[in-house]
Structure formats: structure tokens, C-alpha cells
Amino acid sequence: xxxxxxxxxxxxxxxxxxxxRYVRAPLPKFKMAEHSIAKEAAYQMINDExxxxxxxxxxxxxxxxxxMEPECDKLIMSAINKNFVDxxxxxxxTDLQNRCVNMIAHLFNAPLQESEPAVGVGTVxxxxxxxxxxxxxxxxxxxxxxxxxxxIDKPNIVTGANVQVCWEKFARYFEVELKEVKLREDYFxxxxxxxxxxxxxxxxxxxxxxxxxxxxxxxxxxxxxxLLIEKNNETGWDTTIHVDAASGGFIAPFLYPDLExxxxxxxxxxxxxxxxxxxxxYAGIGWVIWRSKDDLPDELIFxxxxxxxxxxxxxxxxxxxxxxxxxxxYQLIRLGYEGYRNVMENCRDNxxxxxxxxxxxxxxxxxxxxxxxPLVAFTLKDRSHFNEFQISDFLKRYxxxxxxxxxxxxxxxxxxxxxxxxxxxxxTLAERLVIDIQKVLHDLDLLSGHTVVKKSEHETQKEITTxxxxxxxxxxxxxxxxxxxx
Amino acid sequence: xxxxxxxxxxxxxxxxxxxxxxRYVRDSVPKFxxxxxxxxxDAAYQIINDExxxxxxxxxxxxxxxxxxMEPEVDKLIMASLNKNYVDxxxxxxxTELQNRCVNMIAHLFNAPIGEDETAVGVGTVxxxxxxxxxxxxxxxxxxxxxxxxxxxYDKPNIVTGANVQVCWEKFARYFEVELKEVKLSEGCYxxxxxxxxxxxxxxxxxxxxxxxxxxxxxxxxxxxxxxLLTEKNKETGWDTPIHVDAASGGFIAPFLSPDLVxxxxxxxxxxxxxxxxxxxxxYPGVGWVVWRSKDDLPDDLVFxxxxxxxxxxxxxxxxxxxxxxxxxxxYQFIRLGFxxxxxxxENCMENARILxxxxxxxxxxxxxxxxxxVPVVAMSLKxxxxxxxxxxxDHLRRFxxxxxxxxxxxxxxxxxxxxxxxxxxxxxSLAERLMSDIEKVVQLLDILPSPLPLKxxxxxxxxxxxxxxxxxxxxxxxxxxxxxEFWKRLVDGRRTGxx
Numbered sequence: 001x002x003x004x005x006x007x008x009x010x011x012x013x014x015x016x017x018x019x020x021r022y023v024r025a026p027l028p029k030f031k032m033a034e035h036s037i038a039k040e041a042a043y044q045m046i047n048d049e050x051x052x053x054x055x056x057x058x059x060x061x062x063x064x065x066x067x068m069e070p071e072c073d074k075l076i077m078s079a080i081n082k083n084f085v086d087x088x089x090x091x092x093x094t095d096l097q098n099r100c101v102n103m104i105a106h107l108f109n110a111p112l113q114e115s116e117p118a119v120g121v122g123t124v125x126x127x128x129x130x131x132x133x134x135x136x137x138x139x140x141x142x143x144x145x146x147x148x149x150x151x152i153d154k155p156n157i158v159t160g161a162n163v164q165v166c167w168e169k170f171a172r173y174f175e176v177e178l179k180e181v182k183l184r185e186d187y188f189x190x191x192x193x194x195x196x197x198x199x200x201x202x203x204x205x206x207x208x209x210x211x212x213x214x215x216x217x218x219x220x221x222x223x224x225x226x227l228l229i230e231k232n233n234e235t236g237w238d239t240t241i242h243v244d245a246a247s248g249g250f251i252a253p254f255l256y257p258d259l260e261x262x263x264x265x266x267x268x269x270x271x272x273x274x275x276x277x278x279x280x281x282y283a284g285i286g287w288v289i290w291r292s293k294d295d296l297p298d299e300l301i302f303x304x305x306x307x308x309x310x311x312x313x314x315x316x317x318x319x320x321x322x323x324x325x326x327x328x329x330y331q332l333i334r335l336g337y338e339g340y341r342n343v344m345e346n347c348r349d350n351x352x353x354x355x356x357x358x359x360x361x362x363x364x365x366x367x368x369x370x371x372x373x374p375l376v377a378f379t380l381k382d383r384s385h386f387n388e389f390q391i392s393d394f395l396k397r398y399x400x401x402x403x404x405x406x407x408x409x410x411x412x413x414x415x416x417x418x419x420x421x422x423x424x425x426x427x428t429l430a431e432r433l434v435i436d437i438q439k440v441l442h443d444l445d446l447l448s449g450h451t452v453v454k455k456s457e458h459e460t461q462k463e464i465t466t467x468x469x470x471x472x473x474x475x476x477x478x479x480x481x482x483x484x485x486x
Numbered sequence: 487x488x489x490x491x492x493x494x495x496x497x498x499x500x501x502x503x504x505x506x507x508x509r510y511v512r513d514s515v516p517k518f519x520x521x522x523x524x525x526x527x528d529a530a531y532q533i534i535n536d537e538x539x540x541x542x543x544x545x546x547x548x549x550x551x552x553x554x555x556m557e558p559e560v561d562k563l564i565m566a567s568l569n570k571n572y573v574d575x576x577x578x579x580x581x582t583e584l585q586n587r588c589v590n591m592i593a594h595l596f597n598a599p600i601g602e603d604e605t606a607v608g609v610g611t612v613x614x615x616x617x618x619x620x621x622x623x624x625x626x627x628x629x630x631x632x633x634x635x636x637x638x639x640y641d642k643p644n645i646v647t648g649a650n651v652q653v654c655w656e657k658f659a660r661y662f663e664v665e666l667k668e669v670k671l672s673e674g675c676y677x678x679x680x681x682x683x684x685x686x687x688x689x690x691x692x693x694x695x696x697x698x699x700x701x702x703x704x705x706x707x708x709x710x711x712x713x714x715l716l717t718e719k720n721k722e723t724g725w726d727t728p729i730h731v732d733a734a735s736g737g738f739i740a741p742f743l744s745p746d747l748v749x750x751x752x753x754x755x756x757x758x759x760x761x762x763x764x765x766x767x768x769x770y771p772g773v774g775w776v777v778w779r780s781k782d783d784l785p786d787d788l789v790f791x792x793x794x795x796x797x798x799x800x801x802x803x804x805x806x807x808x809x810x811x812x813x814x815x816x817x818y819q820f821i822r823l824g825f826x827x828x829x830x831x832x833e834n835c836m837e838n839a840r841i842l843x844x845x846x847x848x849x850x851x852x853x854x855x856x857x858x859x860x861v862p863v864v865a866m867s868l869k870x871x872x873x874x875x876x877x878x879x880x881d882h883l884r885r886f887x888x889x890x891x892x893x894x895x896x897x898x899x900x901x902x903x904x905x906x907x908x909x910x911x912x913x914x915x916s917l918a919e920r921l922m923s924d925i926e927k928v929v930q931l932l933d934i935l936p937s938p939l940p941l942k943x944x945x946x947x948x949x950x951x952x953x954x955x956x957x958x959x960x961x962x963x964x965x966x967x968x969x970x971x972e973f974w975k976r977l978v979d980g981r982r983t984g985x986x
Contacts, residue, residue, distance in 0.1 A: 029587045030603065031594045033824040042822035043559035046584075046814065047566070054577035056569045061577065064807055066569040071531035076568065077561060078535070081544045081554040083764075083771040089542035089549065089889050096534075099517045106519040115518065124612050127806040135661055153641070165792060166806055172788065173623055173804070174662070276571075276807060283571040284772070284809040300660065302653060316661070316804055318615040318654055319552055319764060321772040321812075326534060334530035336521040401577050 018044075054401050060419045060433075061403040063247050063277040063373075067424035072330050075323070076282070082322040085313075087304075093322045096329040097122045100275075103332050105289045107253050108245075108262040108271050119296055120289035121314055122275075122325050126246040127166035128316050129272035129288035133242050134170045134204075136270065136290065139297045141204040144238070150201070158198045159207040160190025161408040162214055164246070167207060176204065182410045188367065189217050192224040196231050205240050205269070210261055211248030214407060214416065216373030218248055218261065225265040232267075240269045246286070247373050249273030254341040255348060256371065269295045275328045278373075280335070280343065280423055285324035343423050347374035350430045351421045357434030363441060367416055374421040379414060385450040388415040394440040397474060400433060447471060506532075542889050548907045548921075549891040551735050551765040551861070555912035557822075560815050564770075570810040573801075575792075581810045584817040585610045588763075591820055593777045595741050596733075596750040596759050600780075607784055608777035609802055610763075610813050614734040615654035616804050617760035617776035621730050622658045622692075624758065624778070627785045629692040632726070638689075646686045647695040648678025649896040650702055652734070655695060664692065670898045676703050676855060680712040684719050693728050693757070698749055699736030702895060702904065703856045704863030706736055706749065713753040720755075728757040728783075734774070735861045737761030742829040743836060744859060757783045763816045766832070766861075768823075768911055773812035831911050835862035838918045839909040845922035851929055855904055862909040867902055873937040876905045882928040888921060 022041035027049070056066040068076075079093070087094045098117065105118030112118055123129045134157065142152045156177035159167055163180070171178035181194045189212050199206060206228060208219045221243055232239060243261060245252070250273060252259050262271060268291065275285035290296045301312045335343065351374040358364050358378055368377040380388055392404040407414045419433065444450075446467035449460070510529035515537070544554040567581070575582040586605065593606030600606055611617045626643055633640040644665035647655055651668070659666035669682045677700050687694060694716060696707045709731055720727060731749060733740070738761060740747050750759060756779065763773035778784045789802045823831070839862040846852050852866040868876055880892040895902045907921070 027587075028591065028821055030590045032591045032820050032828075034826060036824045036827035037822060039557050039559045039822055042818055043563060045821070046563060046818055049580050049584075050563075050567070050814070053570070053580045054574075056571075056577075059574060059577045062571055062574055064571040068569075069527050071527045073565065073568070075531060075534060075538075077565065079538070080561075080564065080770050081556075082541070083544075083550055083552040086542075086547060086550055089544075089547045092537050092541045096537075102518045103516070103520045124805045125807045127804060131804065165790060169790060169804070172790075274807070282568050282809060283807050302657060304653060316615060316619065316657070317612045319613045319762070319771050321770060321809075324809075326538070330530055330534055332520055333516055333533070334525060334527055336524045338522060339524035340520075342524075 055399065057424060058399050059401045060425070061401055063274070063420050063422070064283050065276055065280050066282075066422060068280070068282060068327065068331075069334075072327050075326050075330060077323075079322045079326050083319050084322040084325060085319050090322065093325065097325045100325065100328050100332060101287065101289065104249075104273065104287050108249070108289060110263045110289060110291060118289060119291075119293055120287060122328075123286040123288060123315060124284055124317050124320060125276065125286040126164075126244070126272050126274045127169065127286075129274075129286040130166050130242075130244060131170050131174070131316060132314060133270040133272055133288050133290075134174060134176065135300060136296050137205040137240070137242065138174065138176060139300055140295070143297065154202045155204045156200070156202050157204055157207060158195050160195070160209065160212075160219070161410075162189055162212045163207065163209065163244070164213050167244070177202075179203075183408060185411050185414060188212065188215050188407060188411065189219045190224075192220055192227055195224060196227040199228070199231060199237070199239050201235075201237055203237070203239050205242050207242045207244055208261075209248075210243055210245040210252060211373045213247070214405065214418070215368045215377040216247075216375040217369050218252065218256075218259070218372050221261040221268070222265060225267045228267055239267075241265070241267045243268055243271045245271050246274040247277045250278035250280075250340065251344055251373060254337070254344045263291055275324065278344070278423075279328060280331050280340075281324050281327045283324075284321070285328055344374070347421045347423065347425070350374070350425060350427050351376055353427055354419060354421065354430045354434065357431070358437065361438060361441065367414075368418075375418060376421070377416045377418045379416050383415075385448040386444045388417045390444060391437070391440055392417060394443060395436060398436045398439070400436065443467065443471070543887070545912060546887055547889045548913070549889055551762070551908050551910070552771050553764055553768050554770075554910060556768070556770060556815065556819075560818050563814050563818060564811040567810045567814050571807050572810040572813065573807050578810065581814065585813050588813065588816050588820060589775065589777065592737075592761065592775050596737070596777060598751045598777060598779060606777060607779075607781055608775060610816075611774040611776060611803060612772055612805050612808060613764065613774040614652075614732070614760050614762045615657065615774075617762075617774040618654050618730075618732060619658050619662070619804060620802060621758040621760055621776050621778075622662060622664065623788060624784050625693040625728065625730065626662065626664060627788055628783070631785065642690050643692045644688070644690050645693060645695060646683050646691055648683070648697065648700075648707070649898075650677055650700045651695065651697065651732070652701050655732070665690075667691075671896060673899055673902075676700065676895065676899070677705050677707045680708055680715055683712060684715040687716070687719060687725070687727050689723070689725055691725070691727050693730050695730045695732055696749075697736075698731055698733040698740060699861040701735070702893065702906070703865045704735070704861035705857050706740065706744075706747070706860050709749040709753060709756070713755045716755055727755075729753070729755045731756055731759045733759050734762040735765050738766035738768075738828065739832055739861055742825070742832045747859075751779055763812065767816060768819050768828075768831070769812050769815045771812075772809070773816055832862070835909045835911065835913070838862070838913060838915055839864055841915060842907060842909070842918045842922060845919070846925065849926055849929055852905075855902075856906075863906060864909070865904045865906045867904045871903070874932045874935075876903045878932060878938070879905060879925070879928055882931060883924060886924045886927075888924060 020041060022037050027045055082090055082093060101120040102118045105112060105120055110118055138155055141155060145152045156179050158179045161180040161183050168178060179198050181190045195206055208221045208224055210218050225241060228239060252261060262268060270288060270290045272286060272288040275281045275287055276283045301314045303312050355366055355376045363381055364378040365381055366378050368375055388404040392402050395402045402417055402419055404415055404417045406412050446463055449464060508529060510525055515533055570578055570581060589608035590606045593600060593608055598606055629643060630640045644667050646667045649668040649671050656666060667686045669678045683694055696709045696712055698706050713729060716727060740749060750756060758776060758778045760776040763769045763775055764771045789800045791800050843854055843864050846866055847854060851869055853869055854866050856863050856865040876892040880890050883890045890905055890907055892903055892905050894900050
């Protein structure tokens with residue numbers, strides 16, 4: 001007599017991920033679930049949902065680096081559990097930060113002696129860097145005014161209306177008034193003359209941008225410096241300059257070394273640059289450099305005492321990862337001056353290729369300059385049938401993320417499309433983008449009934465209905481959202 | 487006739503050399519200026535990797551609360567999202583949603599008074615420092631608005647905390663121009679005394695900050711008592727002083743180990759809470775969270791509405807661009823572990839802390855300052871500091887590979903110096919036992935070694951006046967030397983600790 005064994009339910013851990021019960025339950029969204037789940041299941045479910053994010057490398061909206069060499073990935077992963085702020089436990093990592101600060105200070109021609117250490121710090125990004133620089137200016141100004149017995153309750157800062165949002169944050173959070181120089185329809189950066197006019201006794205500094213976010217243009221820091229020196233001579237106020245070189249700081253020294261914008265100008269007291277833009281490091285690192293010790297009031301510096309060693313620090317963030325600092329040092333020594341120059345020259349060449357491709361279509365005005373950041377900003381010559389936002393929308397179907405923006409006041413009537421050329425945007429991609437933009441123009445022409453060639457009524461109607469049918473079908477397909485055209 | 491082909495010299499011999507045969511390892515590594523030329527990526531990798539070998543080992547760093555180990559599956563997720571700039575919310579909507587889910591989960595964990603499907607008010611930050619600055623900013627702005635509407639001056643805001651606060655509160659105070667009113671510590675009480683705190687509250691106080699999990703001893707402050715006393719004072723004075731709980735370490739301990747401890751939004755005066763995802767949230771460094779009780783507690787003029795590709799994105803952070811990896815890792819931990827998983831890990835930590843504590847008590851040389859309820863930390867001071875100090879013990883332990891920090895406490899107990907061991911998820915029992923035996927070895931070693939006090943103290947006799955001004959007490963040389971050493975140690979070392 002055979003005794004049949006009752007089949008017991010197989011232990012859940014035996015099931016392959018997609019056979020398990022985990023993929024049938026919805027992922028928790030509001031409350032933590034009571035029970036744990038298998039790590040493979042957790043990994044798979046999160047990974048799968050993230051497939052629906054945009055593809056970082058096709059994100060042409062962002063300046064932030066999206067590709068690094070695999071050797072760097074190794075360094076990044078091995079440093080992922082190092083808390084940067086533990087300076088005494090990780091002295092080499094701290095030293096690497098100091099070396100980066102020195103290198104960048106020299107790149108910006110800070111007036112330092114041979115082995116004199118520079119004054120600067122690594123931050124999480126240019127936002128933190130700008131807040132630190134702004135804090136230093138505010139405190140210096142307050143100290144000066146207090147010594148003169150004058151009121152200190154209304155500090156202000158003069159910038160162009162094209163500033164990135166972090167300046168507005170600085171102004172709002174640190175209670176400084178933001179005096180913006182308005183743009184014009186033909187002039188999309190801060191006008192130095194207007195800026196200097198706005199300077200008054202309460203101005204803590206004038207902030208110039210090297211590499212405007214909107215059209216990549218470099219502001220004329222030299223002219224600003226000259227005009228401000230004159231005004232300072234007249235008024236006796238010692239108004240100084242900060243250069244927001246978030247994007248341009250790693251472009252200008254390599255492509256335009258004769259352009260005077262940095263510490264070579266005497267009124268420039270601090271500069272910030274994003275390591276994660278053209279510093280060619282993944283998101284999460286910025287740098288701020290001061291001209292000299294005098295430009296950083298000592299009362300803002302905290303002296304932390306860990307295991308007997310004094311560590312001066314001036315950052316808003318405390319604990320953070322060490323990976324990006326190490327990655328920045330890797331790039332600086334791996335590429336060196338020649339390497340960065342090669343990368344930037346390639347970016348510029350690809351930018352020209354894209355720009356010329358767009359010009360050939362005959363439908364666009366190019367509003368970015370050749371000398372500036374490697375980006376192409378363009379507007380439609382004829383906006384009567386469709387606009388730039390629609391072009392941006394249609395490009396998404398091909399996988400590209402290309403943003404469209406309206407300019408800040410007083411140029412709000414102008415909308416630009418902007419393509420940022422990063423290190424990993426090769427010529428092949430540039431050519432493909434041009435082809436896809438031409439396709440988009442064609443599609444939009446049809447959909448809006450905008451015919452360039454005269455056709456019979458019947459032909460036109462047929463074309464239009466075909467185009468709409470295709471449009472609707474594509475939209476349905478797009479809801480499944482594929483990435484990666486190339 | 488055979489023609490032997492001429493062997494041509496490879497154009498670039500360097501490419502053939504293995505890394506350590508190449509000239510790159512002979513050159514001094516650049517420190518002040520960028521090098522002119524590029525170098526091969528393998529050389530760059532090797533040079534940096536090798537120098538970094540001289541850093542401390544993160545997992546043996548017992549000074550830090552910050553996570554040093556995660557499962558390999560998370561590493562895969564981290565690597566895949568390294569190149570995602572978190573702030574591009576429109577390009578990466580799923581990543582943004584994961585942040586929102588984490589905020590909701592944490593808000594519910596802290597018993598925020600929100601409905602079943604209502605979205606919580608909160609944000610992911612780079613760490614508790616940023617979280618605290620945001621919370622402090624919200625309090626400052628709310629207070630200013632209230633004072634303006636009452637027609638009263640608003641130029642002298644202050645915040646009341648204990649002297650045991652982590653350095654980021656001092657930063658907040660100094661950078662955002664708020665006065666810091668600290669409740670001094672006292673012998674035996676190493677956290678903020680709620681009664682003294684409430685006494686310090688005045689009309690200019692923007693909030694009282696309580697710490698759940700003091701950095702120094704891991705103790706939880708009595709937030710409930712603070713809430714009660716403050717409610718009474720608010721009734722008397724009409725000031726509406728709220729509470730912020732800095733739960734950087736304790737926020738992921740208390741809900742799992744002491745669910746009946748009332749410290750969070752269950753107390754009506756608690757308006758915001760911060761917690762470090764990278765401490766007991768079990769994520770690598772770089773993520774913190776701040777949650778507000780409700781929309782009213784976050785003034786709208788602090789929130790920026792960024793308009794990228796046509797959609798409105800409200801943001802309130804100090805940092806802008808940053809990596810997405812840690813947020814994704816935090817969500818992974820929440821769904822992977824769930825409530826039971828976190829509870830198990832915290833129970834393990836407390837158990838290992840207890841084992842370590844008992845082992846140390848057995849040596850008979852130490853006083854234990856940390857409590858059983860609190861963050862899994864063992865803080866100890868020497869019963870007898872006359873010959874040797876905890877600083878020496880810390881030094882000697884380094885030679886065994888352990889990084890165990892020694893600190894002096896803040897005022898008014900600067901004469902107390904502690905050794906502190908933090909028990910993290912990855913500090914197993916075997917490591918605890920090994921540490922115990924190494925501590926015993928160090929203690930025995932110090933018994934043999936002479937005391938490193940200056941021998942040339944000369945014949946200094948101190949005159950100690952007691953109450954009747956008559957006695958002259960002559961102290962022994964050892965006592966004088968001990969005093970001198972204590973004095974110098976206090977001077978040099980007794981500053982803000984700033985460890986987290």
C-alpha cells in the first residue's frame with residue numbers, strides 16, 4: 001500500500017521572482033508594510049517601476065553629467081559607505097577634496113603662492129556653494145556697516161533676471177533683497193551698465209553668471225568689474241563681485257583662456273562651479289573658491305574637534321557621501337588640462353554641427369552664441385501654426401527630452417527650445433537629433449494643416465486624416481513608453 | 487634567404503606596461519594644479535585606489551551612526567541611478583514619486599494626523615543638517631509673520647535647545663541669525679531638562695528643539711514632559727511656542743523598539759520632525775527626511791514653484807541638483823524590510839549593545855553613561871582618570887583597527903570624558919566580543935604603561951581654600967599632574983563634538 005504524501009505548499013523563497021506572490025501585491029505607497037519581502041523581489045519591483053523614468057542620457061535638458069568611465073564607477077562604489085564628514089577617519093578623502101580645491105583655485109587664477117593652500121570647499125552642488133558665498137558677502141557687509149554705525153537690516157544683491165532659481169532661494173531664505181536687472185528681447189543676460197546703476201549702499205555683492213542657463217551666454221564680467229571700480233571710487237562703497245560659473249567654470253579656462261572673468265579681475269571675490277556639470281562628475285558635487293582668507297569671515301567657520309584634530313568646516317550639509325569628491329579628483333588627474341580641453345572642444349564641435357543642421361531647415365532662429373556654453377537654443381521663426389512646446393512634446397515620442405522655456409521678464413514673449421551638448425552627446429546623436437527634428441516639423445505641419453506645397457483639396461484632406469490617425473495610434477503606443485531610440 | 491621582419495618599436499610603450507611598470511606610479515601625484523596631460527584610466531584608478539587604502543575602514547568606524555553596509559541588490563539599484571539628477575522631476579517622475587512615498591511612510595510612522603490616502607507634507611534632503619535648517623526656517627518665518635501681524639518686533643528670534651545638540655543646530659543659528667539658548671547639562675543629566683528649557687522660553691522663541699537620541703549618550707529626551715510643560719506655559723503667556731523633534735538617530739528606533747513612547751506627532755505641540763535616512767534608516771550617507779504636521783506648519787512663501795516642462799513642481803530644499811541613488815535605496819529598505827524587518831534589526835542592535843555593555847562593566851573600570859532605552863550606543867567613562875584617560879584608550883584601540891572616539895561632554899560637564907561605541911546594523915555579536923577582548927587588552931596594557939603626564943611638574947603646591955579660608959591643603963604631585971593634564975585636555979579637546 002503506497003502512502004501518498006500530501007503535497008506541501010512550496011516555500012515562497014523557491015519561486016522565481018515573477019512567479020512569486022510579490023508581484024501580485026501592489027507596492028506600498030502610504031504606509032510601511034508590516035512584513036519583509038525577499039530582496040530579489042524588492043530589487044525587481046523597484047527596478048521595473050524605474051524603467052518608466054526618462055533615460056538620463058537622452059535628457060538634453062540638463063547640464064548634469066550622465067556618463068563616466070567604468071573605472072570611476074569602481075571607485076564610486078567602493079566609497080559609497082564613506083561618510084565624507086568623518087574627516088579624521090578618512091584623511092585621504094579629505095585630502096583629495098583639498099587637492100581639488102587647490103586645482104580649481106589655480107584654474108581660476110586665484111592669487112596664491114606656489115604651495116599656499118587655497119580657500120574653498122566642496123559642496124553638494126552650486127546651490128549650496130552660492131548660499132555659502134552669499135552668506136560670506138552678507139556677513140562681511142554687516143561687519144563693515146556695523147563698524148560704520150550704519151543700519152544692517154536691508155541687504156540686497158544685484159543679479160540679472162536670468163539667474164538660476166538658487167539665487168532666489170538664497171535671497172528668500174537668508175533675507176536678502178533680490179534686485180534683478182530685467183532682460184530685453186534682444187539681450188538675454190545681465191547688462192553690466194544697468195547692474196551697476198542698481199548698486200546702492202546696501203548691496204552686498206553683484207552676481208554675474210558665466211554661462212546663462214537659458215542660452216549659454218557668458219556675461220561680460222570684465223566690463224562689470226571696470227564699471228564697478230569706477231562706481232566704488234565715486235561712492236566709497238566697496239561693492240564686490242561673485243561669479244556664478246556653475247556651467248562656464250569648466251569651459252572658459254579650456255576653450256577661452258584669454259577671456260578675463262575670474263580672479264584676474266580684482267573685484268571678483270568668490271566663484272562657484274558645479275563639479276557635476278562640465279566638471280564631468282555625476283550629480284552631487286559643487287565647488288566654491290574664495291580669493292583669499294579675508295573674503296571668508298572667520299566667524300562663519302566652525303571648528304569641529306573630532307579625535308583631537310581641529311577641522312575647520314563651512315558647509316550647510318554635514319554627512320554626505322564621499323563618492324563624488326573622489327570622482328572629481330579622478331577626472332582632474334585622469335584628464336588633466338589637455339583632456340578637459342579635448343572634451344570641451346568636442347562638445348563645441350558637436351554644438352556647431354547641431355546648430356548648422358537646424359539652420360539648414362530654415363525654420364529656426366538661433367539665440368545661443370557660438371562663444372559660450374556648448375548648447376543650442378533656438379526659437380521658431382513662424383509661430384502661427386504651432387509653437388516650441390509642441391515641438392518639445394513631439395520629440396518625446398522619439399525618445400528625446402528637449403525642454404522648451406519662456407524667457408524671464410521682460411522677454412516673456414519669447415519661448416526657446418534648448419539642447420545641451422554634454423560630453424556623451426556624440427556627433428552621431430547630433431545628426432540623428434536633426435533628422436528627428438525635421439520629422440517632427442513635418443508631422444506638425446501636417447497636423448496643423450500648414451502646407452508648404454500647394455496640393456489639391458482632396459490630397460490635403462487625405463494627408464491630414466492620415467496624419468491624425470497616425471498621431472492617435474502613436475499616442476496609444478507611447479503610453480507604453482519606450483526609451484532609447486538610438 | 488629569409489628576411490626577418492624588423493621588429494618595430496611599439497609607438498607607445500606605455501600602453502603595454504602594466505600599471506605598476508608604467509611611469510605613472512613614479513610621478514608625484516598632482517596636488518595643487520591640474521596636470522597638463524591626461525593619463526590612462528587604469529593608472530588614474532590605481533593611483534587613487536591605492537592612496538585611499540590609507541583611509542580608515544568604514545565598517546570599523548564605531549564613531550559614526552551612518553550606515554556602512556547595504557545588501558548587494560541595492561548596489562545594483564544605486565549604480566543604475568548614479569547618473570540621474572534627482573531634481574529633474576519631470577524627466578524622472580517615478581523617482582520623484584518614490585520620494586513622495588517615502589515621505590508618506592515616514593509621516594505615518596510618526597503618527598502624523600493625516601487621513602488614509604492624504605499626502606503628507608515633507609521632503610527628502612541630503613541629511614539631517616539640511617532637514618533641520620528647513621524646519622528651522624519654517625519656524626522662523628511663521629514666528630515672523632505672527633509678530634508682524636501683532637505689530638511687535640521680529641529682529642531677535644531665538645531657539646531653545648540642550649547643550650547636547652549636534653553642531654548643525656549651531657550652524658542653523660549662526661547662518662540664519664537666530665540666537666541659540668542652550669540648557670546647560672549637569673552631572674548625571676546629559677540631556678536637555680524640560681523644566682529648564684521651558685523656563686528659557688520667551689516671546690522671541692521660535693521653537694524648542696528636543697532630541698530623540700542624543701549624539702553623546704544615545705538617550706531620548708522626555709518630549710512628552712516638554713509638551714506638557716510648554717502647553718501650560720503657552721496657556722499662561724499666550725505665546726504659541728511649538729516643538730521640533732530632532733529624531734536624526736532615534737526616529738527609526740523608537741517606533742520599532744518603544745512604540746508606546748509618546749514623542750512624535752501624537753503630542754499636539756510637535757510641528758515638525760527630522761530623521762536621518764542614513765543613520766538607522768539603514769541607507770548609505772546622503773539622505774535625510776523632514777516631515778511637517780500639516781500644510782499650515784510650512785509657510786507657503788518658502789515653497790518654490792519650479793516650472794520646468796509645463797508642470798508645477800513645489801520644492802523646498804536648500805540643495806538643488808543631487809543624486810537619486812539614496813532616495814531609491816531608502817524606498818528599497820522600506821519595502822524590503824517592512825515594519826518587521828526594521829524591528830528585527832533594531833532588536834539585534836540593542837541586544838549587541840547590551841552584550842558589549844555587560845562585557846565592559848565586567849572589567850570594573852568603566853561607568854556606563856548610556857541608557858538601556860535609547861539609541862544602541864555604549865558610552866562609557868573611566869572610573870579612575872588619574873593615570874590614563876579615555877583618549878589614550880581610544881588611541882590604543884586604533885592600533886587594533888577599531889576607531890572608537892573619545893569626547894569631552896559639553897558645558898557644564900566638561901570634566902567628563904567618554905568613549906562611545908555606536909552599534910550599527912552590521913556590528914555583529916562576534917565583532918562585539920572581539921571589541922570587548924581588545925578593550926580588555928588595552929586596559930591591561932595601560933596598567934603596565936607609565937602615565938603620560940608631564941614629569942617636570944616641579945614642586946607646585948596648590949592652596950585650596952575651603953569655606954573657612956584657613957586650611958592650606960598640599961596636593962600630591964600626582965594630583966597636580968592629573969589636574970594639569972585635565973586642564974589642558976579640556977582646553978584643547980573640550981569643544982563641540984559634532985560627530986553624528
